[in-house]
Amino acid sequence: MPTTQPGKKTILVPKIVNGVPSGEEEIVVDDTDAPAWGPKDKHRLLNTYLPRADGPHKATGTAKYTHDIKVPNMAYACFVTSPHAHARIKSVDTSAAEKVAGVLAVVPLPNVEEVRFEGQPVAAVAAKTLEAAEEAAHAVAIEWEQLPFVVTAQDAMKAGAPAAVNGGGGGRFGGRAGGNRGGNPEQVLDALKSCDVTVDATYTSVIMHHCCLETHSVVCDYSGGDSATVYCSTQGCNSITTDAARELGLPASKIAGIVYNMGGGFGSKFGIGIVGQWACRLSKQLKQPVKLVLTRREEFLAAGNGPGAIQTFQAGATKDGTLVAVHCIQQALPGIGRSNIAAQPYQYRAQHTYREQNTVNTNEDSSVAMRAPGHPQACFAMESLMDELADKLQMDPVEFRKKNVPDPAWIRQLDAGAKAIGWQNRNKTPGKSANGSSLVRGMGCGIGAWGGGGRGGCVATVNIGQDGSVTVQNASQDLGTGTRTYVRAIVAEELGLDYNDVLEEIGDSRFTNGVASGGSTTAASLSPAVKDAAYNARTEMAKRVAPHLGADPSAVLFADRQIAGNGKALSWKQACAFLPSGGLSVRGEWKPGLSGNGAHGASFAEVEVDMETGHVRVVKMAHVQDGGLILNRMGAESQINGGMIQSLGMALYEGRVMDANLGVMVNPAFNDYKLPGCLEIPELIPIIDDGDERNVVIGLAEPANIPGSGAIANAVANAIGVRIRELPITPDKILNALAQQKNV
Amino acid sequence: MSSPSSSPPAAENSPTTGKLPAVSRRGFLKGAAVAAAAAEGLLRQPPSAAAAPAGDPSAPVSGPTSITLKINGKDRDVTVEPRTTLLSALRDHLDDPLTGPKLVCNAGTCGACTVILDGKIVYGCSVLAMDAVGRTITTVEGLGTPEKPNEVQKAFVEKDGMMCGYCTSGFVTNLSNFLNKNPDPSLEEIKERCKGNFCRCGTYPHVFAAAQAAAKASKG
Numbered sequence: 001m002p003t004t005q006p007g008k009k010t011i012l013v014p015k016i017v018n019g020v021p022s023g024e025e026e027i028v029v030d031d032t033d034a035p036a037w038g039p040k041d042k043h044r045l046l047n048t049y050l051p052r053a054d055g056p057h058k059a060t061g062t063a064k065y066t067h068d069i070k071v072p073n074m075a076y077a078c079f080v081t082s083p084h085a086h087a088r089i090k091s092v093d094t095s096a097a098e099k100v101a102g103v104l105a106v107v108p109l110p111n112v113e114e115v116r117f118e119g120q121p122v123a124a125v126a127a128k129t130l131e132a133a134e135e136a137a138h139a140v141a142i143e144w145e146q147l148p149f150v151v152t153a154q155d156a157m158k159a160g161a162p163a164a165v166n167g168g169g170g171g172r173f174g175g176r177a178g179g180n181r182g183g184n185p186e187q188v189l190d191a192l193k194s195c196d197v198t199v200d201a202t203y204t205s206v207i208m209h210h211c212c213l214e215t216h217s218v219v220c221d222y223s224g225g226d227s228a229t230v231y232c233s234t235q236g237c238n239s240i241t242t243d244a245a246r247e248l249g250l251p252a253s254k255i256a257g258i259v260y261n262m263g264g265g266f267g268s269k270f271g272i273g274i275v276g277q278w279a280c281r282l283s284k285q286l287k288q289p290v291k292l293v294l295t296r297r298e299e300f301l302a303a304g305n306g307p308g309a310i311q312t313f314q315a316g317a318t319k320d321g322t323l324v325a326v327h328c329i330q331q332a333l334p335g336i337g338r339s340n341i342a343a344q345p346y347q348y349r350a351q352h353t354y355r356e357q358n359t360v361n362t363n364e365d366s367s368v369a370m371r372a373p374g375h376p377q378a379c380f381a382m383e384s385l386m387d388e389l390a391d392k393l394q395m396d397p398v399e400f401r402k403k404n405v406p407d408p409a410w411i412r413q414l415d416a417g418a419k420a421i422g423w424q425n426r427n428k429t430p431g432k433s434a435n436g437s438s439l440v441r442g443m444g445c446g447i448g449a450w451g452g453g454g455r456g457g458c459v460a461t462v463n464i465g466q467d468g469s470v471t472v473q474n475a476s477q478d479l480g481t482g483t484r485t486y487v488r489a490i491v492a493e494e495l496g497l498d499y500n501d502v503l504e505e506i507g508d509s510r511f512t513n514g515v516a517s518g519g520s521t522t523a524a525s526l527s528p529a530v531k532d533a534a535y536n537a538r539t540e541m542a543k544r545v546a547p548h549l550g551a552d553p554s555a556v557l558f559a560d561r562q563i564a565g566n567g568k569a570l571s572w573k574q575a576c577a578f579l580p581s582g583g584l585s586v587r588g589e590w591k592p593g594l595s596g597n598g599a600h601g602a603s604f605a606e607v608e609v610d611m612e613t614g615h616v617r618v619v620k621m622a623h624v625q626d627g628g629l630i631l632n633r634m635g636a637e638s639q640i641n642g643g644m645i646q647s648l649g650m651a652l653y654e655g656r657v658m659d660a661n662l663g664v665m666v667n668p669a670f671n672d673y674k675l676p677g678c679l680e681i682p683e684l685i686p687i688i689d690d691g692d693e694r695n696v697v698i699g700l701a702e703p704a705n706i707p708g709s710g711a712i713a714n715a716v717a718n719a720i721g722v723r724i725r726e727l728p729i730t731p732d733k734i735l736n737a738l739a740q741q742k743n744v
Numbered sequence: 745m746s747s748p749s750s751s752p753p754a755a756e757n758s759p760t761t762g763k764l765p766a767v768s769r770r771g772f773l774k775g776a777a778v779a780a781a782a783a784e785g786l787l788r789q790p791p792s793a794a795a796a797p798a799g800d801p802s803a804p805v806s807g808p809t810s811i812t813l814k815i816n817g818k819d820r821d822v823t824v825e826p827r828t829t830l831l832s833a834l835r836d837h838l839d840d841p842l843t844g845p846k847l848v849c850n851a852g853t854c855g856a857c858t859v860i861l862d863g864k865i866v867y868g869c870s871v872l873a874m875d876a877v878g879r880t881i882t883t884v885e886g887l888g889t890p891e892k893p894n895e896v897q898k899a900f901v902e903k904d905g906m907m908c909g910y911c912t913s914g915f916v917t918n919l920s921n922f923l924n925k926n927p928d929p930s931l932e933e934i935k936e937r938c939k940g941n942f943c944r945c946g947t948y949p950h951v952f953a954a955a956q957a958a959a960k961a962s963k964g
Contacts, residue, residue: 061844
């Protein structure tokens with residue numbers, strides 16, 4: 001144990017690597033009393049329904065995103081990408097491309113002699129217009145030597161399959177030791193013998209895409225000289241400066257990284273990536289600003305994805321509804337990358353468990369973090385298994401779950417969700433429709449958990465002008481999660497001001513240090529720093545204004561845009577006039593005690609299935625989510641709705657489809673990669689779990705996305721009386737399953 | 745598509761570049777559109793590059809060409825190529841660009857680039873800039889401002905009909921146009937009308953609520 005300095009203490013916080021929670025780490029913080037949030041039901045702004053701070057700009061098209069940036073003399077760049085899943089470059093002829101009018105540079109990417117997935121960038125082009133850049137990219141002539149490839153997990157697991165990655169051996173490399181293997185398999189298999197019911201089953205989910213509406217994009221505003229401004233659609237504003245400094249050969253302190261707004265991230269956007277690398281390199285070469293924006297097709301092929309999973313269980317329970325033994329082998333499907341699927345039996349308690357995870361590599365772009373990395377996949381499989389066991393036990397699935405959850409939060413949430421969905425009307429005769437109709441209904445549920453804790457490092461600044469203006473600054477970015485809104489609200493509430501009296505300035509690396517948005521940690525990391533800065537600003541204001549009121553600074557009140565004490569009151573503007581001409585600038589930092597860790601949620605779904613066509617319509621969904629102190633209830637409900645809708649997409653529509661013979665993706669476009677649209681949206685009931693008494697901020701963006709797909713899969717099984725164990729649950733799978741059942 | 749066992753020839757527009765295969769959408773459309781625009785005498789001046797013989801309005805044009813577009817009530821001069829889409833003209837080619845309409849799919853599937861052309865909604869990525877000459881173009885910026893939003897924009901803020909905001913201009917433009925024609929739509933009509941607009945954050949329920957609130961406010 002390292003010795004801690006006086007006035008400091010060591011605490012444990014979640015560690016996040018590239019958006020993926022990776023255990024905990026120790027940090028040293030000031031050992032002082034932090035400001036407290038105060039009672040949950042006494043807030044004037046927090047925990048109420050606040051309109052989004054950036055709403056007026058987003059609704060009128062005036063909010064600026066990286067895609068929208070145009071600076072003088074800006075060149076447009078694009079990539080030339082591989083059409084093959086695995087190939088070697090024999091030659092590159094850029095002569096025709098260089099002749100295209102307006103072309104400024106054609107650069108084959110160095111050190112790319114071999115490509116390992118379709119869409120991998122192999123050359124970059126810059127031109128005066130986007131049209132010319134695209135034309136030149138078409139004109140780059142590459143001679144390829146095609147190499148053996150494998151693009152489906154089924155093919156990759158066959159003996160003698162080509163290696164998708166170096167040293168892969170048969171497309172597959174073994175599971176990493178340590179966290180990926182746990183428990184005693186013999187004991188589990190022994191325990192299964194004493195179970196009253198057992199289920200052996202394999203559940204499959206496929207590679208999915210983030211589908212951020214704003215594709216990966218960077219504008220490097222550099223024209224030579226000693227400084228640059230780099231606009232990037234990224235979840236980590238602060239990382240822009242260090243990444244771009246490396247490419248431009250400038251000190252990081254001379255680079256401004258900007259993320260004013262971003263069109264979605266969902267885990268796919270950390271750092272400046274290869275897009276930023278080449279925007280910067282071309283800009284440096286040309287000594288002029290360069291904009292590089294991925295096309296939608298490139299975004300599908302080469303901007304990351306969420307891994308698929310094949311999970312095989314042997315599990316058993318006893319008659320009283322106790323989950324006893326779970327043996328699970330997981331195959332993660334992350335393309336050429338690596339990824340983790342959350343361990344089984346996911347959130348449930350079982351006396352005997354064994355879990356082993358391996359990776360099946362294919363010649364596809366590497367998986368990256370995607371909203372609650374590894375959890376929706378694990379949850380879908382485990383929740384399907386729970387319902388199969390409940391069926392065999394002839395036990396209500398909600399009751400079976402309540403017997404096996406380790407935290408009472410889920411019992412409360414399962415009850416609330418069951419009530420919201422109308423669980424008492426759940427189908428008692430699956431697969432049997434009434435009145436000769438082909439339509440059947442079913443209900444299902446599932447639970448999930450996530451960390452969402454805060455970490456140190458965030459520093460917020462509150463500036464108060466002599467004219468009474470108030471700004472709050474931090475480098476963190478708003479992915480659309482509502483960061484701006486609570487940053488503004490926390491300061492306004494603390495200083496007794498109106499919501500619109502405070503201006504938030506975020507998404508600029510020149511402001512005090514922010515946090516990268518991974519693992520739902522932004523709110524829990526940033527809001528305490530903002531609270532602390534606002535608290536310090538208030539203390540400082542009280543000190544300055546108290547003498548003018550003839551009051552003791554500790555007895556000064558801030559409310560209704562006034563500062564009051566000793567029976568007198570000054571308007572906020574009058575009070576600020578006592579400040580020096582430079583105003584006040586006060587900082588605050590993240591402190592423990594204002595944020596917490598550990599979010600719980602439960603999803604419920606009701607579906608209607610047409611047994612003649614196999615079409616599934618989700619009728620209704622409800623999701624119950626805790627999050628400690630809710631900073632903005634409207635934003636939280638939007639997040640919960642969004643989580644339900646993304647899980648609906650995972651359950652029924654979404655998935656990368658590969659052509660096993662050609663090695664290419666069949667559906668790299670929104671015509672063919674089906675996202676949930678207006679016509680697929682059911683009645684949605686977002687429920688904030690106010691039974692959660694923790695008065696600390698906990699991130700809830702990711703947990704809302706976790707249990708919905710399992711709930712829908714269970715609802716489909718309850719409707720049709722047959723289990724579909726592979727996502728997405730498309731009509732063909734339902735019709736095949738019904739046909740097979742008839743043939744049995 | 746070439747067979748994976750053979751090495752396909754490397755040529756312009758071949759799949760080997762990994763870009764759009766064979767003839768691109770823009771490439772296919774450009775000839776016809778330019779001929780039409782030229783024939784109607786809508787181009788401000790003859791194309792600068794490969795200029796057509798003077799006095800021959802039917803001759804094809806190519807290269808950067810200056811046109812005038814009527815956008816949000818103002819005549820705006822802009823230099824585009826025959827292959828430039830209306831969306832790209834607004835976002836990339838205008839001095840002081842209009843970036844409310846977003847580039848998301850560039851294939852007419854997502855609705856983020858929705859603009860109003862002669863009173864009807866179109867996907868800006870699927871109309872050539874030259875085809876918009878002489879027509880009335882309204883973008884989301886022309887519907888209202890942060891200080892003076894229209895009823896739909898106001899309702900989107902009140903109901904939180906947005907998260908990342910990247911689909912928002914498309915929805916707002918579509919619904920503003922829709923409510924002019926159908927001031928009292930049912931929920932089903934709103935969903936049907938917006939089925940060509942995608943949102944990835946999952947704001948749909950609040951978008952529907954905003955549309956209903958705007959309809960109510962416009963009536964009231």
